[in-house]
Amino acid sequence: MKRSGVGLWAAWFAALLVILAGLTSASRAAESADAIWHNGIIITINDAAPQAEAIAVTQGRIQAVGREAEVMALRDEQTRVHDLQGRTLLPGFVDAHGHVSYVGFQALSANLLPPPDGQVSSIAQLQQTLRDFAPQSRLLEDFGVIYGFGYDDSQLAERRHPTRDELDAVSADTPIFVIHQSSHLGVLNSAALERDGIDENTADPPGGRIGRGADSRVPNGVLEENAFFMALGKLYPDMDTEQAIDMLKQGEALYTRYGYTTLQDGRSAPDQVRLTMAAAEAGQLKADIVSYPDILVEGTEALLRPLYFQPAGTPPEYHNRFRIGGIKLTLDGSPQGRTAWLSQPYFRPPPGEPGSYAGYGVVDDKAVAEIYTRALRNRWQTLTHANGDKAIDQMIAAWREAEAAVPGVDVRPVLVHGQTLRRDQVPALKEMGIFPSLFPMHTFYWGDWHREVVLGPSRAEHISPTGWVLGAGLRFTSHHDAPVVLPDAMRVLDATVNRVTRAGRVLGHYQRVSPRQALKAMTLWAAYQHFEEDSKGSLEVGKLADFVVLSDNPLTVEQYSIHKITVLETIKEGQSIYRH
Template sequence: MNRKLYYNGQILTMDDRYHSPEAVLTENGRIMALGRTEELKTIGRDAEQVDLEGAAMLPGFIDGHSHLTAAAYQLLMVNVNPSPTGRCNSVEELVEEGIRALAQTHLEDGQWFMGMGYDNSVYPDGKHPTREDLDKISRDIPVSMMHVSGHLCVVNTKAMELLGYGGSGYEVPEGGVVQPDGLLKEQAFLAPHKQKLMQGPGPDQVLKAVGRASRLYASYGITTAQDGRTTRSDYELLKAAGAAGLLKNDVISYMAVDCAKEFLPRQYPALNGYMNHYRPAGCKIYLDGSPQGKTAWLSQPYLVPPDGQNEEYRGFPVMESEDVFQVMETCIRNHWQINVHANGDEAIEQMIRCYTKALKAVEHPEKLRPVVIHCQTVREDQLDRLKGIGMLPSFFLDHVYYWGDYHFESVLGPERAERISPAASAVKRSMSFTLHQDSPVVPPNILFSIHNAVNRKTKNGMVLGEEQRVPVIEALKAATVYAAYQIFEEENKGSITPGKLADFVILDQNPLKADKETLKDIKVLRTIKEGEDIL
């Protein structure tokens, strides 16, 4: 019997039935009791005593949406992010970093040299790199540099040829765009048959990187991570990582449609159990791109259209509505939860319309908690309809900090930019919602997302949408109790409640007592998964 008694801390249970207990007693990875320290010492006489030394204990953080396998791959790529997460603040610095990194990298025969994280929105002229720029890194080795959003990619001339985009008259996958200067959008490089051509690191390297990614997530207090849009190869990778003991936190995956049809059990989501800390959770599709990449599908034009587009440009859809409806109907009939990437309000409209149609097509449909991932420009009338059909928004609040100024000045303009990720509007409607970082787009720092939900300050210090700020307690719920509900795990996770898993994060400050402006500075001291330290 493995018992532990945690005491002398500030315990935030996130369960209204248990206010500020003095201590928590766990047994065999589950919470046994809450209460006064002396009483629990009597109950758990043989328990290992853990002095929290005044630190704050919360339920372990639950990832609202990210891509753990992609985060693993990113660890094997050159970092071309701008500051503060990288040092490439211009095209010239990206090229210099690429040349430096390539000289230090051993590539196998046929392997591509890959980078991730470039962000043209911070460059002096706002221009994307071109294939001619990447040719300066190498003309003989295929080179690709992925945009920070993950929805755009620039490749060199060699890579263009290998992808079948050399010369003229080539065929571009539906939902993709190829520009002659080497900029590829959406399915032009994300389509499975194109991804297979972009040969990355070997399987042994990738498997070890999954373990590193798991530890990275744990360093931010995350006890349940997510892999959003798991392919067949990702599925096999996560299973292998679990079997090898590399997954320190739980990992759930929302599968690409083809993968779901092959591997996702046709049963109510809550019945999908874990094996070696991994479980398939549902299905994932994309309906548009990203606002910072100006590929999100909007109902109104972009403030400043991208190069080559007219003033009426509103982005574009990735899927036809009939195809979206068919996927959603399949999900409902198979008892699958669906997560849908939808940034623009027109993409969100497509999701609402198609899911509503699918609900009507199925007799006695279950409440499967479909999730709108990102939900950046959702309108007030759309939130009303989301609530009406049981859809849950997951907000990417870090956009306010990283791209808020760009949204205000170039992407959306002041009125729409001030409403991106309108979490307060969800609170007013008593809607369950979550926060996410879309890692590897930005680091999986949930405390920073909580900070951004509460403060909504841009990188340049502008408050963007003051009326959309939320109280600290609501932001904490979005990373714990609401997040557990989103993934059908509210019976086991999300709060410090007797009977639930002993998943905790220990912080050096109590977020409810800390200065709101310094929430981002709170440190994770320990991350505990089922009673065992994983950080």
């Protein structure tokens, strides 16, 4: 049937309206912002333009950053305009090392932390905290175990670990498992030891120790390193998927409260990886989580496949806010727990140890070199936990051996903690491209303990030597290792800048760095550590709109009050995921 002229004209006009509507929509997408932040201090962490007056976001990425008049020109009637009211906005913090899965477990356990993060300063207070906690514990109700997290023998009045008998005084029938703040030691009561199958006939596992009575082989309840991790594996709550995802979300919520938009799960078990995959598939994650499963645990290697893993050196991609970044390897323990592997003896050895005691390693040299060689062949980025300088020697020697076997491959390997990194070891890190992720928060939490007990006055000055690293022309990151300490970004920043102990002493004044350098260590350099510097860590056009809003400017506030700054809001790809 032939159309009339009027009908043809009407069809043409309708088509024109559709085209114009599409052009208008495309024009807005290209020219107008979804959201703008202004009227505050915007720290970009971009040396080419360190500060800005306003920032615009479209589709989760930064569209413009600069002068307010220029950025505001991108506003239309649909743009959300956020008035900072003089507050400070900077890139969201990137977690250089932490354990988000275990932070959720910490949140569900009795808080045994000492001040300022808890109230436990004696064994009697620890016992009472467990008694008060037990009736309200979801974990006790569901799994029949009383869990406590964060006791610290260095901060207890008795200056020692509690014993099985002291935990039996809380409950002789219900298993009790309390975890040291280092997360490398723990104490079990008699019921927990029995459930775990540990008695006087149980041998110490390789890389671990079972504490014994003074004149017998009867366990006193204290477990170190691999003995502790094996016990934790047996006594860890066997949650269903819904319970486990809820616990993970509690950990995520604590991180975002402190301004982190990228979180790390730095020693995941395969089951934890699969759980986080399930949370991602269900759309449950608000922040990005990058996992580094423990290569010593069976089943880890099978996880290093697409969709969630990309080899080092390729652009990393998150799938529903989750990806696997590589592997984790642990070579020793904790200095505050006196299980780190040192080249020189501890200043004061633990009870029952000789004056020559210097800690111990947990993996033999051949196995370390073999793991690193496989990492290079498969392009796995590797995080290596090495606190003691002897463990760092082992790491350096093994990487030399691996690189000789597989030359020319850069997986940007990471030294995690490096508490007692020696000055003569720093050139080797630079030579081999090993990235140092250091732990200056120790200066506040355990600086006095290191001086008086662990390392002595001289060696304690050098813990987490950020000054030496910067002086050698290296970048570094500064982390919290949560749940070892709370993922408090302002406490991380303060400790990295000031290095002040609980007693008010500056520990290693020549290792201090400027506030701007410390912020880089928590943003742009942390993004670099994760191969994500092209999309995160600074406020530049095209990068993700990951922001944190602070109550004050850490670059200008009185230096020793940085830890008092409050995180007011955390923003992930332009959307608020936490408000104070």
